[in-house]
Every structure is written in structure tokens, then in C-alpha cells.
Amino acid sequence: MKELVIVSGKGGTGKTSISGALAFLSPQKVMVDCDVDAANFHLISSAVIKHTHEFKAGFEPHIDEEACTHCATCTDLCRFGAITAGVINTPLNCEGCGVCAFNCPEHAITMQEKEAGQWFVSDTRFGQLIHAELGLAIENSGKLVSKVRQEAKKIATTNHFPLIITDGPPGIGCPAIAALSGASLALAVVEPSLSSMHDLERLVELVYHFNLPIMVCINKSTLHKENTKQIIDWCNSKAIPIAGKLPYSDAFRTAVQSGKTVMEITDENVKEQMTKLWHNLAKRLDVPAQLSGIGLLRQKLNLF
Amino acid sequence: MLISIASGKGGTGKTTLALLLAAAEPDITLIDCDVEEPNCHLFLKPEWHGQGKEITVMVPRINSNLCNGCSACSVVCLFNAIAISGGKALLFDELCHSCGGCILACQYGAIKEEKKPIGTITTGTSPILPNIHLLNGTLHIGTPSSVPLIKAIKQEVSDLKVDMLLDCPPGTSCSMVTAVKNSDFCILVTEPTPFGKHDLELAMNITRLLHMPTGVVINKNDEATGDKSIESLCQSRDIPVLAKIPHSLSFAKQYAAGFIPDEFKSIAINIWKQLHAERREEA
Numbered sequence: 001m002k003e004l005v006i007v008s009g010k011g012g013t014g015k016t017s018i019s020g021a022l023a024f025l026s027p028q029k030v031m032v033d034c035d036v037d038a039a040n041f042h043l044i045s046s047a048v049i050k051h052t053h054e055f056k057a058g059f060e061p062h063i064d065e066e067a068c069t070h071c072a073t074c075t076d077l078c079r080f081g082a083i084t085a086g087v088i089n090t091p092l093n094c095e096g097c098g099v100c101a102f103n104c105p106e107h108a109i110t111m112q113e114k115e116a117g118q119w120f121v122s123d124t125r126f127g128q129l130i131h132a133e134l135g136l137a138i139e140n141s142g143k144l145v146s147k148v149r150q151e152a153k154k155i156a157t158t159n160h161f162p163l164i165i166t167d168g169p170p171g172i173g174c175p176a177i178a179a180l181s182g183a184s185l186a187l188a189v190v191e192p193s194l195s196s197m198h199d200l201e202r203l204v205e206l207v208y209h210f211n212l213p214i215m216v217c218i219n220k221s222t223l224h225k226e227n228t229k230q231i232i233d234w235c236n237s238k239a240i241p242i243a244g245k246l247p248y249s250d251a252f253r254t255a256v257q258s259g260k261t262v263m264e265i266t267d268e269n270v271k272e273q274m275t276k277l278w279h280n281l282a283k284r285l286d287v288p289a290q291l292s293g294i295g296l297l298r299q300k301l302n303l304f
Numbered sequence: 305m306l307i308s309i310a311s312g313k314g315g316t317g318k319t320t321l322a323l324l325l326a327a328a329e330p331d332i333t334l335i336d337c338d339v340e341e342p343n344c345h346l347f348l349k350p351e352w353h354g355q356g357k358e359i360t361v362m363v364p365r366i367n368s369n370l371c372n373g374c375s376a377c378s379v380v381c382l383f384n385a386i387a388i389s390g391g392k393a394l395l396f397d398e399l400c401h402s403c404g405g406c407i408l409a410c411q412y413g414a415i416k417e418e419k420k421p422i423g424t425i426t427t428g429t430s431p432i433l434p435n436i437h438l439l440n441g442t443l444h445i446g447t448p449s450s451v452p453l454i455k456a457i458k459q460e461v462s463d464l465k466v467d468m469l470l471d472c473p474p475g476t477s478c479s480m481v482t483a484v485k486n487s488d489f490c491i492l493v494t495e496p497t498p499f500g501k502h503d504l505e506l507a508m509n510i511t512r513l514l515h516m517p518t519g520v521v522i523n524k525n526d527e528a529t530g531d532k533s534i535e536s537l538c539q540s541r542d543i544p545v546l547a548k549i550p551h552s553l554s555f556a557k558q559y560a561a562g563f564i565p566d567e568f569k570s571i572a573i574n575i576w577k578q579l580h581a582e583r584r585e586e587a
Contacts, residue, residue, distance in 0.1 A: 009340075009341050010314065010315060010341055010343070011313065011314010011315040011316075011474040012313065012314045012315010012316060013315060016499065035475075036477075037312075037475040037476045037477040037480075037506070038312040038313055038314075038474065038475050038476060038502075038503040038506060040313070040498075040499045040502060040503070043498045043499060043502060044498075058382070059382050077404070077408065079402065079403055079404055080403075092481065092485065092513075092514075095401050095403065096382060097382055097383070097401055097403030097405055098380060098382045098403075098405060099380075099403050099404065099405045099408065102380045102405060102408070102409065103408055111382065134476070134477055136476075136509055136510065136513055137476075137477075137478065137481045137510060137513060138477065138478070139451070139477065139478035141475075141477045141478070142448065169475070170314040170315075170340075170341070170474050170475070171340035171341060171450075171473065171474070171475075172340045172341065172443070172445060173340045173443065173447070173448055173449065173450045173479065174448035174449055175475075175477070176340075177446075177448055191560070192560055193559060193560035193561075193562075194343075194346045194347075194560070194561065194562035195319065195341075195343040195346055198341070198343065198346055199341040199343070202340075202341060202445055205445045206445050206446060209445060209446045223556060223557060223560050224557060224560040224561060227560060227561070253497060256497045256498060256499055257497055257498065257529070257531070259498065
């Protein structure tokens, strides 16, 4: 089973739009939305939630007010300024380390598991989607990313699907690292803007750091031809294959506004380029680009 | 006055708005807190003031001569950053939150702390726009958590009494919250798509949680579609729409090339008027 992770460094370059189109084109797959603190994939795939699961991660202190003598040992030891003499006055500062609890002379503090969000298994127009919603101002986004990826793997294995398509988070920090670790292929979506090109360089460095194979897709490539050329030259110099080049088109916006993928909007040029991109990726991943006889049979059997 | 510029969704125009607003003020400090992917400097092309400052976090170092593998440190580490292997404690740096719990737990003095670099803070002035003082955070690649670096940047400017704009990271998780926290006003930048609206709502939940005065700027606005969903959302939340920046291909092209076009200067001036009015109300 292969795992394709779509990432970008910079936000808003088209990760979700491209993930959606690839989900439309790919015959057998499970989809994962790893942008757990601002998930969007469900909005273009007509997702209907089938199962909701609580996600617990990390800990938070609970204080036994009767046992607490307000000695302020916790205040002195807390490095995050979250607690003052047995009162958690700034809970958002608390990192859940437990130093207050382990060192309380009265044993008045206990650490309890924290509700950190929810994750969902949904049915969509393109198959099953695993997505999540991180709790408000929660810090365990990396763990939730790992969780949804793990669940997607289980579903793909059970159904004998050859591919997982992962819509990744922006940036190069903990959620991006959690989304990329151990992936079969990273697809970096870049647009020909100085910001996006700069962010791609940092992303590629991260991907190299984890020794992952990478391909690049240039989105909005007609927006700035010189920059597009510069991206191509840069990728060539780094021996990074370019999997596809998509034109700047209002079809992307129209698609999102109507809850569809660009493959369901009439812009033949975009559709053609997107299909090329998919075929290049399928080849690189060594997964079928279209349903074979056996695949068709299996899909039919799955219906019953 | 510290004004943070955030958004749930990435690529809606946080940096663009930060630069537009910064360019429209005679004297301003611009803080780039999107430390994973800082971009303001690409437009300002500043002359950096020196090498900058290396920001470090404290991580434990285990002296294996003194460690007897009793596992007290591993037991108290709620981040699972310490394992016992071959009768000795073994640290996984990238999971450590620098809480110091292991040091307190070790009876044998086997754990000391040392500094680990996580990123840099640099300052610079732009020859193009000398009214802007840039403070820029850059996370070292491979460092998972940007939170300590964002905290360090905010510590750096905590005593400044000048007007400051803070370009935040995208999303609504800990890095965004750390960046937004303690600002006097938060501008949420969105775009009129279901993605923009969905993530704006999440970002509004954060500023509500922080009890922070908030305004919205709708970027890439297209009156022709007649889509009023963002405005209705703002109305229902009682959050003002400070400005609408039109969808403009020429702007996108200039932005791509690394320029801040003058096209929307009047919009920026108008936003400042509303921010100054907000400040008078506060005072």
C-alpha cells in the first residue's frame, strides 16, 4: 500500500483542490485530511460522517482544593507560568508536563487525560475519508495527524486498496513532520510566487532530512512565467522530478464554491493537465491509474 | 498597540495585509511570527542588523556514568521523551518540552540541562520602505515545535510601546494561539470561499476564547458572485468587517514577483483609521 502526501510549505497554494482532483481520478483509495486544525477536504467531497471518535491526548492538572495549602511550590516549579499557588490562572499556558503534580508536597494535584478533539470516518463521493477536528487551542496536532493516518492505513489494508491520498498541513513544523514521516511519496505543491518558492526550498530541506522521495507540482504556473521557469530550473538542479504543471484558472475557485473538484468543472485544459499529473504520480507510485479487471470486480463485490 | 494578523486558512493574504498596513504607517514594527515559513523579508529585502540572535531551549543531558537506569525520569516525563534502554536513560530531544521534570525526579544528579538551538531572530530595515522595522523569526528545519521561538519573539518586543503588526502562522493550533495571545487587536484575513469561511469560523472561536477584540478583512473579494456568506457570519458573531480587498489578477502577479503594489493603499489607510478609533475606545 502506498501513501501519497500532498504538502506545500506555504498555505493556499492548492493542496486541497489538487488532493480532491486526485481523489476523483484515482480508482481505489482512502483519503486522509491531515490539516487537522483547519480541515477542508470534507467541503468538496460531500462528506457524510459515519463514525465520530473522541481523541484524547496529553494531560491537564486537576487540583483538590481541600488538600491544597497554597504553598506555591507549583508556582516556583512551573516553567510555563500557568499556575499560581494551586490555581491554574492561565490554562492556555499549561503544557501538561505534570511538574506541579509530581512535586506537590500535599499530593493535591492529579494529571488527567485531556480531550484534544475528534476524528471522523466519513463516506464521500470518492470513497472513505478520515478527517479530524483538533480541540480549541490544543497543542497535540502532530499526534492527531498520526492518528488519522494510522486509521486510514487500517481501512486501506482491510479493503485491499493500493493507495492513501493525504491532504497535508502547511508549514514545516510538527503537523507537517507527522504527516510526512514514512510516506511513500511527497507531492509538493508550489505556485510561482517568491513566497511559495522560498517555502518550497525549506520544505524540500525537511523532506530530505527525512529521506523521502519527492515530486513537485507547479500550480497557477501561468501566473508568472519567469518564476515558473525558475522553479523548473531549480527542481532540475536538485534532480526533483516535476509531476505536473497546472494553469492559473478560475475553475479552482468555482469548484470550491460549488463543493466540487476541478475535474467536475468545465475547464478542459485544467482537467487535461490534472489527468497528466495523476498518471505521472500513479506511475511513480506504481499504483494502477485506472481500474483494472480485477479492481473492477473487487469494487463490484464490495458493493454487496 | 500590538495588532496580530491571523487566519485559519493559509494563503488568504496575511502577509499581504501585514505589508499593506505596514507600508501605510510612518513608523511601524513588523514582526514575522510565521517562523516555519517567514515571508515578509522577501518583499522588504531588508538590510539585516548583524547576524541575529540564536534562540535556544533547555534540553536535558543525561550523564550515563551517574545514571543507574532507575527510570524515575522516564516515569515523570508525560511527553514520553525519555526511555530506559540498556540500563540507562535515553532522551528523545524532539519530544521534550523543557519542563525540567526529569531533573527534579533524578535522585542521582545524573541529569543536567544544556541549550539546544531552535531558530533565530533577526532584525532589519528595508531600503524600499525605511519606515518599517522588521523583526523576523526563522525556525531551524527539522525542529518540530515553533512555540518556544514564537514566545521568544514576543518576549523580545514585550516592553516596546510602539505600534506593532504581527504576521501569524496559519491554522488554529498552538503556534497560532501563541502568536495571537496578548495582542490588543486581531485581524482575521479570509477569502470568500467555503474553505475561507470554514477556517475563519475556527479562528473566530480562538479569538473569542482569548477575549480578544477582532475584525475581519475579506481578501480576493469578488462582488460579481454576490456571495455574502462571510458578511453574514461576521454579523452573526458581531465582528466588524474592516475592509474588502478586491480579487485582482494584476495584484496577484505583482505579489508573485515580490512587490507590494500601491493599488490598495487607500484600503490600508481606512483600516488604520478603524484601528486608531478602536484604540481611542480602549483608552
